[in-house]
Amino acid sequence: MSSAVRFSRTKLSIGLLLGLSCSTALPALAASESDLLSRSTLSGDWGGLRHQLDEDGIRFTGDYSGETAYNADGGLHRSARYSQNIKLGVQFDLSKIYGVDNAGKVQLTINDRRGNSASEDLVGNRLPIQENYGGLYTRLTELSYERSLFTPALNVKLGYMAMGNDLGGLDSGILCNFMNAGFCGHPLNMSGGSGWTNFPNARLGVRVKYDLSPSWQLRVAAFNVDPESNGNSSRAWHLGPKHTTGTVVPIELVYKHAGELPGEYKVGYYYDSSDVKRIGSDDEVSGRGGHYLLIDQAVWRSPTSEGRSLHAFGQYSAASEAASPFSKWYGTGVVLYKPFEGRPRDTLALGYGRAVPNPRSRDVQQDAALDNGAAFPNLDSAEQLIELGYGYQATPWLTLRPNLQYIIEPGAFSGQDIDNALVVGLQVKAAL
Template sequence: MTSGLVRRPAALLIGIAALSCGSAYAQTIQEAEPTYDASVRVAKPLPATPLSGPVVPPFENPPAFVPDFFGVRAWLRAHGIALLVSNTNEFTGAVTRPTPGFRNYRQGASNAGQISTVLHMNWDKLIGLRGFATHAVFTSRYGTTANRMFGDWLGHASEIYGGGGNVVVHLVMAYGEENLFGGRLAIAGGRMTEMSDFSNSPLFCNFINNSLCGRPRAVSDNDYIGRYPAGVWGTRVRGRPSRYTYIQAAVYFPEKSMFANAYNRSGFKFSGGSAIMGQSIPIELGWEPEFGAKHKLAGHYKIGARLLTVPLSDNYYDINGLPLSVTRKKAMQHSRSWSAWFETDQKIWQPQGAPASSGTTLIGGFILNDPRVALRRWETYFGFINRGFIRSRPHDALNFIGMYEKIAGGVSATEANYLDEGAARLLPNHATGVQKNAAVFEVNYQIQVTRGVAIAPDYQIFFNPNGQKNLRTAHVLGFKSTVQIF
């Protein structure tokens, strides 16, 4: 990344902050994420007295940096149109030297970011089509991620990198959703991303590392799992049998090379059956209680699983059931594979008189994958989000997360065999040694600069980068900034 690209976002942020001095504080840093609204809809219980007929849930309305000139934005929302535009920027750099002996590794920094445009339309207000809404997400991405400089390809130091098509406009999602029985039943279909609805949380992008922000990385362990910014055809049904519970299931149709620029650079290639590789069928059950005398201690507990019918290669055996690292033949193919997850967050403290976003929330989860085809056999994470612990800064937050990934045994054994036979060039996953396990710890402090603007200085430490013990521990410093433009 050139020095000019690194300097411009930081300079832009400083300029915006200077122009906005004195504005009201409100927005939290993860609200600028383009899939925030979708994950909030999953994480929000029914109202105490829900309606009985079709009704579109209100769209998220984060405070924006640009004022509502002449009331245009308010008028559009009153008539069912919500347009959100935001910029997220992430700068990261390794402060430790990379492991010697690898000519492609170096000490350095990088910058990555995106401009996101989200368009929600309430067709009940527009033309009287009760309960129906459409959602479209577009993005423009730039930059890369610093962790590859020191040999890591597992826990990307910047969650925003690549995959966006490197074009001015990349279509991520465009789908319709019908909400029936006062929100008790929601049916959606169109171009969607699986990981916006399943195994997701609006809390994840309080962090930068891609092992969690967006979704836990292990739950999308291969490139046939639809995740931002790659949309595929899909349909999803979500029901809420009670105020604090939900169950949802879906069918998505993964497409060949859906993350490759050469295949679908703009996101507007609506391919037919020839590009569809199979189905991804997730199901998830959730409990979303609100504890405390005033119901301010919100919790979210979810358990889910996925059946994937895309052909995937075995990570150890060849087509004859022998070690592929010995025979060098094509890997055995599996037409069925699975993943499962349990995730939770629970607010344990809410300061009296503080905004609803303040307080301390614990967050944790565990993801398990099919050992035959997985790179990550399992992943676990645990941390906290502490917002408003400084009384005079109720919207600032101190956040910590620790993530641990266990590499599948077949991957480790295959790589060990290649190295024993002097065939290091055949190692998969960009490995330069045997992959076994990896851990990343991250801490940041979010500063609400002004209305719609936030910045979070960030520190990450990578143990066993790329899951390899032969790579030295890496320390990474950086920041994440968000500007909710309007």
């Protein structure tokens, strides 16, 4: 397919989705241009209709993210790539709609992704430089029902959804002050070596949260594993699986404390019952699992400037070495909120990550190279990432995030000798 045709289809998709989000808002936009810079969403309140629907129990949401990355040095090629994600959703609060206590909520979300990958085309590394790249089609990403059960401490959610929306990430959102998917969201060896699914991949499942105390919470879930539907556009609107291989069950303990220096701590374990081939062997492994630890801790708070604080985060995740090509992930960094007095919603973020390939995968690559009479490059056995970014809150609904990423050993997972890469990026996020 020609680039012109692809570009035309991309423009059509953007137009359709933005039109769906904003069609009812055009009269409001025309009548109230003066509040464009102060409203909370791009399309505004739709002449009061949006607020009224929310009061009646129907809440519309939407957001856009666009990520442009230019490879300035090293890697494979000097060029730029752009990717985008548009998400539209509606939530039905059944208690408000029907006037019944604790009737629950229904969430419907669709998602559309387009663009090209800087990692695949320009650098050759494993950790996606653009966190919104992948699954380039329109799909259903959630159709779920959620409510409290028996007691307010017990919350149950079931349906078609991405398990990573509720487990495996920090609830504070600190990690999405970065553009690289190695930071933003979840440790990637969870989904790289099991049936774990992160947004926008969704599966049938159930998630349970139980508040043990005001500070402690237990989360448990069970989700269908269906590898043949991953990235398969023909399955974009199919809730049922194409070929079930097993069930993935995560369990997560969460601790949150408030106060002068708040923090969030998560420890989790997951197990996928699927039978998969052992790396470097024709034998099968019955089941695969992993564990993780996530931390977000405020380490400093300004005594004179409200909202100014410094948070440190940490990530550790390990997956089964028998079947996962991505065995370990380490991440750490800091985020400064309100870096300048006149910029209360801006952020300054610096992070470092290390992704370790499975030694079994490295052995397979080395053996293949020797069989072909080729020399295998001397690599440091891990892809490393350093990212520096500034989140500029241009309006309440628009965030601009220029960033620099330095990729060390980009060929660690592919077994190629690729020069370290310096990538200049810009992330644009808008609440629709």
